[in-house]
Amino acid sequence: MIRLYDTLTGEVRPLAQRDEGKVSLYACGPTVYDHPHLGHARQAMTYDFMRRYFEWRGFEVHHVANVTDIDDNIINRASREGSTEPEVAAEWKAVYDEAIFERLNVLRPHDRPHATEFVDEMVEFIATLVDNGTAYANESGVYLRVHLVAGYGDLVHRSLDDLREGAGARVNVDDNKEDPLDFALWKAAKPGEPVWASPWGDGRPGWHIECVAMSLGILGDGFDLHGGGTDLAFPHHTNERAEAIAAGRDFAQHWAHNAMLNIGGEKMSKSLGNYTTIGALLDEHPDNARALRLALLQTHYRKVMELNTGVMEQAREGVKRLDAMARKATSAGVALDGAGRDTNAIAAFTAAMDDDLGTPEGVATMFETIRRANAALDADDDDAAALAATAVELAAAMGLEVQGVEPAGDDDAHIDGLVAARTQARADKDFAEADRIRDELTKMGIAVEDTPNGPIWHRS
Numbered sequence: 219m220i221r222l223y224d225t226l227t228g229e230v231r232p233l234a235q236r237d238e239g240k241v242s243l244y245a246c247g248p249t250v251y252d253h254p255h256l257g258h259a260r261q262a263m264t265y266d267f268m269r270r271y272f273e274w275r276g277f278e279v280h281h282v283a284n285v286t287d288i289d290d291n292i293i294n295r296a297s298r299e300g301s302t303e304p305e306v307a308a309e310w311k312a313v314y315d316e317a318i319f320e321r322l323n324v325l326r327p328h329d330r331p332h333a334t335e336f337v338d339e340m341v342e343f344i345a346t347l348v349d350n351g352t353a354y355a356n357e358s359g360v361y362l363r364v365h366l367v368a369g370y371g372d373l374v375h376r377s378l379d380d381l382r383e384g385a386g387a388r389v390n391v392d393d394n395k396e397d398p399l400d401f402a403l404w405k406a407a408k409p410g411e412p413v414w415a416s417p418w419g420d421g422r423p424g425w426h427i428e429c430v431a432m433s434l435g436i437l438g439d440g441f442d443l444h445g446g447g448t449d450l451a452f453p454h455h456t457n458e459r460a461e462a463i464a465a466g467r468d469f470a471q472h473w474a475h476n477a478m479l480n481i482g483g484e485k486m487s488k489s490l491g492n493y494t495t496i497g498a499l500l501d502e503h504p505d506n507a508r509a510l511r512l513a514l515l516q517t518h519y520r521k522v523m524e525l526n527t528g529v530m531e532q533a534r535e536g537v538k539r540l541d542a543m544a545r546k547a548t549s550a551g552v553a554l555d556g557a558g559r560d561t562n563a564i565a566a567f568t569a570a571m572d573d574d575l576g577t578p579e580g581v582a583t584m585f586e587t588i589r590r591a592n593a594a595l596d597a598d599d600d601d602a603a604a605l606a607a608t609a610v611e612l613a614a615a616m617g618l619e620v621q622g623v624e625p626a627g628d629d630d631a632h633i634d635g636l637v638a639a640r641t642q643a644r645a646d647k648d649f650a651e652a653d654r655i656r657d658e659l660t661k662m663g664i665a666v667e668d669t670p671n672g673p674i675w676h677r678s
Contacts, residue, residue, distance in 0.1 A: 219232055219572060220232070220233045220272070220275065220571075220572050221233065221572060221573060221574060222443075222472060222474055222574055222575065223474065223520060223574050224472050224473055224474075225373060225451060225473040225474065225475050226372060226373050226472075226473045228375065230573070230574050231472075233442065233443065233472055234442050234443070234471035234472045235442055236438075236440050236441065236442055236471065239276075239277060239278060240277060240278045240279070240280065240442075241272045241277045241278070241279045241280070241442050241443065242279075242280045242282075242437045242438075242441035242442045242443065243265065243268065243269060243272075243279060243280065243281045243282065243441075243442065243443045243444075243445065244282045244283070244429070244432075244433040244436075244437055244441060244443070244444050244445070244470065245261075245262075245265040245281070245282070245283045245327075245444075245445040245446060246261075246283070246284065246429060246445070246446040246447075246450055246454070246455075247283035247284045247285050247286070247327075247330065248285065248286065248311075248314050249286040249289055249291060249292070250285060250286070250287060250292070250306075250307050250310040250311040250313075250314055251289075251291040251292045251295050251306055251307070251310050252291075252295075252310060253310075253313060253317075253495040253496070253497065254313065254314045254317050254318060254495065254496050255494060255495050255496065256479055256481075256494050256495075256496060256499060256510075256525060257447070257478065257479050258314070258318070258496070259317075259318070259322060259496050259510065259514075260447075260476060260478075260479050260514060260523065261446065261447045261476055262283075262318050262322070262324050263322065263324060263510075263511060263514050263617075264445070264476040264514070264519045265281070265283075265445050265476075266324045266325055266617060267514075267515065267519070267575060267577060267616060267617065268443075268445070268474070268575060269281050269325060270325065270615060270616060270617050271571050271575065271615060271616070274615040275568075279328075280328055280329075280437060281325070281327045281328050281329075282327055282328065282329045282330075282331070282432070282433065282436050282437055283327040283329075283330055284330070284331050284332070284333065284428065284429060284432050285307075285311060285330055285331070285332045285333070286333050286425070286428065287303075287304070287307035287311070287332045287333055287334050288303055288307070288333055288334050288412060288422060289425060292306050292307055293411055293412070297410065303412050304334075307332075313497075317495075317496040317497055317500070318496070321496070321497075321500050321507050322496065322500075322507050322510070322511070323507065323508075323511070323617055323619065324617075325617075329436050331432040331435075331436060333423070333428040333432075336428060336431045336432050336435065337414045337422075337423060339431040339432075339435050340423045340427045340428060340431045341404075341414075341416050341417070341423075343427060343430060343431050343461070343465060344360055344403045344404055344416075344423075344427060345417060346465050347360075347362060347403065347461065347464050347465055348360065348417075348418075350464070350465075350466075351363075351366075352366050352367070352464035352465075353403055353464070354396065355404075355418045356394050357394065357406060358394040358402075358405070358406050359394075359402045359403070359404045359405045359406045359418070359421060359424075360402070360403045360404035360418050361394075361395055361396070361400040361401060361402055361403060362400055362401055362403055362457070362460060362461060362464060363396065363397070363400060363464075364378070364397055364399040364400050364401070364460060365378060365397060365399075366464065367460040367463050367464050368463065369463070370399075370456065370460050371452075371456065373451055373452070373455055373456045373459055373473060374451050374452045374456060376452075378399065381399055381452075382397075382398055382399055401424065401426065401453065401457050402424035403423070403424050403426075403427050403461070404416055404418055404421050404422075404423060404424060404427075405421050405422050405423070405424060406418075406419060406420075406421045407419065407420040407421045407422075425454065426453070426454055426457035426458050426461060427461060429454075429458050430458050430461045430462055430467075430469075433458075433469075433470070434462070434467060434469070439467055439468040439469075440468040440469075440471055441469075441470060441471070442470070442471055442472060443470065443471070443472045443473075443474060444458075444469075444470035444472070444473050444474070445473075445474040445475070445476070446475060446476075447475060447476055447477075447478065448475045448476065448477055448478060449478065450475070451473075451475055455473065455475075474519075475520070476519045476520065477519065477520050477521055477522045477523065478522055478523075479522075479523050479525055480522055480523065480524045480525070481494065481524075481525060481526070499530075503530075503534065505534050505537060505538075505621075506530065506534070508533075508537045508618060508619070508621070509530050509533035509534040509536075509537055510530070510533070511616075511617055511618060512533040512536050512537055512581070512618060513525065513529050513530060513532075513533040514577075515577040515578070515580070515581050515616055515618075516533070516536075516577070516578050516581050517577075517578065518574075518575075518576065518577065518578055519575060519577070520574075536585070537618065537621075539585065539588055540584075540588060540609070540610075540613055540618065540620060541620060541621050541622040542622075543588045543591055543592055543595075543606065543609060544606070544610060544620040544622070545622055546592065546595050547591065547595060547602070547603075547606035547607075550595055550598075550602070552595070552602060552603045552606050552607070553603070553607070554606060554607050554610045554620070555607065555610075556603055556604070556607045558603050558604035558607055558608075559604055559607065559608050559611070560587060560590075560601070560604045560605050560608040563583055563586070563587040563590075563605070563608045563609075563612065564608065564612075566579075566583045567580050567583045567584070567612050567615075570582075570583060571615075577616065580612070580616065581616070583612065584609055584612040584613055584616075584618075587605055587608055587609040587612060588609045590605050591605035591606040591608075591609050594606075636655055636658065636659055636664075639655055640652050640655040640656060640659075640666070640673070641673055643655065
């Protein structure tokens with residue numbers, strides 16, 4: 219049984235499933251107006267971990283992540299650049315997609331609705347709220363009456379009075395609002411901004427209404443799991459939930475939030491100027507994509523993570539251990555996709571991951587299986603094949619791909635000959651010749667690893 223921490227109830231509890239054997243997941247996506255940074259990577263990869271694990275456990279997952287393609291940041295960038303909002307959104311969505319899905323190996327959501335594609339649905343939803351009296355219109359837009367929503371602050375475990383005290387810091391104060399906590403469902407048209415028609419005049423939707431319209435529109439009422447970063451719990455997710463409650467709709471049954479990423483002991487943010495773009499990190503080292511994934515897996519998703527050069531260096535060494543074991547197994551004739559599995563490792567991994575996505579313990583199980591596989595391969599034990607295949611399977615369940623196990627090439631026989639000649643030179647204690655051959659292999663882009671069972675080479 220998969221159990222996850224539920225932000226709303228404040229406890230780890232069984233994952234709600236509306237339909238047996240299926241998981242419906244909505245994870246908030248990006249607002250596309252600039253380079254994605256490592257905070258975006260942590261959020262996207264957290265729900266990638268969840269999805270991959272759910273699927274490994276045999277569940278059919280319906281994963282939805284929105285694209286916010288109209289908001290103040292997009293409007294401002296278009297104005298600065300003399301461009302249009304659709305052009306800005308398209309440009310930066312392409313940058314985001316390349317960084318997240320291509321370079322970081324995050325699975326693409328099954329559905330990626332754009333806010334501008336759902337404006338009609340948002341208008342219809344807002345009309346329901348106006349008609350039932352939970353929303354009101356004025357010259358600046360349409361607002362939700364927060365005090366009429368039962369349990370408005372329950373997601374962040376705060377009362378209305380507590381939230382009002384901090385309203386000036388977290389929400390827009392507007393004299394047109396009946397209550398400082400009331401928030402915009404629809405914003406009246408402003409000069410130079412894109413607008414859509416509505417019963418309350420031309421304008422554009424507020425931020426929160428888009429996720430309600432899209433999640434319910436695609437996944438249906440009572441979908442299983444809503445995810446995002448802890449920075450979205452208030453006001454964004456709190457207001458989404460309030461809109462659904464006010465409309466009498468059954469919203470997310472379970473809420474998950476990943477913690478933030480720290481750089482130098484501080485939350486990474488553009489305002490502090492301490493953020494690192496995904497592209498910049500990945501350009502530093504060819505294996506930083508897998509290293510970042512491993513580093514994130516080694517910190518529980520609900521724990522604030524410190525990312526620095528030391529963490530990345532250790533993670534790169536970790537993926538090298540996975541690759542080296544796979545090469546050793548392949549060299550020994552072991553099929554890494556074989557049917558054999560080590561049941562103890564599978565059981566330990568499942569128990570860890572079922573308990574609030576315990577990826578640190580899951581990674582530890584993977585590395586222990588790698589250690590046992592290496593020992594079994596060195597000793598030529600019968601269980602080497604099952605251990606090696608299981609280690610690779612556990613890595614794949616977390617999105618860690620093995621690299622360095624090369625398909626046959628036209629020059630393999632030549633390389634084999636050079637490696638054999640180097641081995642003979644070492645046996646003859648002709649170390650100068652052995653070094654010469656190694657240098658020749660290095661120039662060819664071939665790395666040689668000396669193991670108890672003989673040398674193994676791979677393309678570096």
